[in-house]
Amino acid sequence: MKLLKTDGIVIKKVDHSEADRALTLFTKNFGKINININGLRKSKKKHLNGADLLGISNFIFYKKDEYYILSSFELNETFFTLRTELEKLNISFHILEILNSILVENETRTGLYKLLLNSFRFLDKNNKPIKDYLLLGYFLALLIKEEGIMFNIKDGLYFDIENSIINNLPNSNKLTKTQKIMIVHLFDEKINDIISLNPSISDVKKIISLLENYMNYHLNLKINFKEFF
The missing domain is CATH 1.20.1440 (de novo design (two linked rop proteins))
Incomplete structure (x- = not known):
């Protein structure tokens, strides 16, 4: 499994179920990609702003079949x-x-x-x-x-x-x-x-x-x- 790393900006987010969030990212190295984060809004370990609009974050993820699976993210810059x-x-x-x-x-x-x-x-x-x-x-x-x-x-x-x-x-x-x-x-x-x-x-x-x-x-x-x- 090859981990991919890039800076990116969330350009769209959709919260669904009780804790999940679907993100559309515009990334520096891979362009526009879609990622789903399970359990994000219940997790105390992840910085929620890093997966929100109006911020630049570093995303680490991998690709499985045709889907991108998020491994981790970290907020780098906010406005x-x-x-x-x-x-x-x-x-x-x-x-x-x-x-x-x-x-x-x-x-x-x-x-x-x-x-x-x-x-x-x-x-x-x-x-x-x-x-x-x-x-x-x-x-x-x-x-x-x-x-x-x-x-x-x-x-x-x-x-x-x-x-x-x-x-x-x-x-x-x-x-x-x-x-x-x-x-x-x-x-x-x-x-x-x-x-x-x-x-x-x-x-x-x-x-x-x-x-x-x-x-x-x-x-x-x-x-x-x-x-x-």
Whole structure:
């Protein structure tokens, strides 16, 4: 029996029966995997937070047939601010929901794993709400590039989601000039340039909504940040 060891983040948990918990992990070395822990909530030997959301843990497990069996785990890093501030908590949970929708089991995504860690660390320390929402927009922009569904940005202020282009052909997804500039800066990873525009949170939320609608259409997802806010 070969023991496997990796850092990982719980992206979904489901408690069942009296003491068991099913976990979906996003791990550094093995990607998305599912593990069931029997008797977890009755055990006094295991640190429950290590198998909870919003923490980085080291997991040791082995594979039997097609199933992963947990041997042990240890909490390495937790994000206290994310657990205590409602808007940060909602943004964090929404990011986890997005990842659970996109990730394919047993597919290693080290770049995306690093992005998740850096995002949580930023959210945990940041004290400007506008930047929390910009972080979510930035996360979505990088996901769009990672998934290979980037759209073209031409002259005009209309976002044609179906045809993957912003142009001057009228449709219901009209942007302001500021919102279009913000989208360009998001994909160029120039967050400070967005801050210099002094955008409103409503501007950022509209961009988040449009990017999620775009991902829903092209990746057949059902993500919707409005469910959290």
